[in-house]
Amino acid sequence: MSMQKDPDRKEIKFLNKFIDLDVAGRHVLEIGCGEGRLTWQYARMPGFTTGIDVDSDALRVATIDRPSDLENKVCFCNARSEQLPFKKETFDIAILAWSF
Amino acid sequence: MVHALSEIRRVLVPDGILIDLRPLLDRWQVDVVSAREVRKTGRLLDMPPGLEEDAAANQNMLQAEQDGWFKRESEEIFQLSFLWDSASEMEKYFKEEWSEFIGLDDETRQATRSAWALGDADSQVRVKVKMLITRWKKTITSME
Numbered sequence: 001m002s003m004q005k006d007p008d009r010k011e012i013k014f015l016n017k018f019i020d021l022d023v024a025g026r027h028v029l030e031i032g033c034g035e036g037r038l039t040w041q042y043a044r045m046p047g048f049t050t051g052i053d054v055d056s057d058a059l060r061v062a063t064i065d066r067p068s069d070l071e072n073k074v075c076f077c078n079a080r081s082e083q084l085p086f087k088k089e090t091f092d093i094a095i096l097a098w099s100f
Numbered sequence: 101m102v103h104a105l106s107e108i109r110r111v112l113v114p115d116g117i118l119i120d121l122r123p124l125l126d127r128w129q130v131d132v133v134s135a136r137e138v139r140k141t142g143r144l145l146d147m148p149p150g151l152e153e154d155a156a157a158n159q160n161m162l163q164a165e166q167d168g169w170f171k172r173e174s175e176e177i178f179q180l181s182f183l184w185d186s187a188s189e190m191e192k193y194f195k196e197e198w199s200e201f202i203g204l205d206d207e208t209r210q211a212t213r214s215a216w217a218l219g220d221a222d223s224q225v226r227v228k229v230k231m232l233i234t235r236w237k238k239t240i241t242s243m244e
Contacts, residue, residue, distance in 0.1 A: 003193055004183040011121065011231070014178055018235045019119055029111065031104070081104035089113045096108070097121045 012041040021045040029091040031081045032099035036062035043074045052079040105164045118236040125150045126230040132215035134223045139215045142208025150201025170236035182227045187216040190225040
């Protein structure tokens with residue numbers, strides 16, 4: 001099945017309008033990252049990105065699809081937003097995308 | 101959701117930013133589009149579970165603001181598109197992915213099928229999804 005989601009890249013345009021991701025050293029948490037569709041659009045900008053999702057199949061796809069230049073900048077974790085496996089005050093930015 | 105906001109707040113640094121990016125049900129527009137023309141074929145139906153989810157999310161964010169967890173800094177509505185190569189592909193996607201929160205009535209289904217079948221060779225089916233983006237700043241309460 002051929003489906004295009006957001007071919008005009010509106011999401012990333014608005015994300016860039018609302019937050020300056022292009023700052024070295026910033027740590028971003030993306031909640032509900034799925035297969036990484038949105039992640040790949042911004043992850044070159046901040047220092048490091050952690051994507052979480054409850055769907056382990058989606059995370060497997062995201063890990064396989066991760067561009068080689070992002071291997072040291074993006075990691076994924078199978079976790080629920082109600083129980084985040086991170087220490088307090090770890091992230092500068094949290095992105096809650098399509099997660100309700 | 102409240103637990104999720106509490107957890108997000110916990111892992112954010114002081115003055116950390118939360119971006120909430122999500123769709124809002126609003127009888128999304130369906131079109132058949134080609135390079136030459138756009139034909140409106142109807143609107144989708146908002147189903148009760150989806151409306152309840154939207155209302156709950158809005159209420160939870162409002163509560164988080166009232167409790168002093170986050171401060172709303174900016175907010176905007178925009179539209180983004182989903183495109184399928186045929187009406188049947190759109191219907192299949194709806195059935196598999198969206199059936200809990202949107203509906204497709206017979207009139208819109210038939211109008212979309214007809215417009216696509218009679219349309220140009222490059223015709224696609226488009227749904228314009230209403231999106232909400234909000235920037236929240238973590239606030240420190242007097243108890244902390």
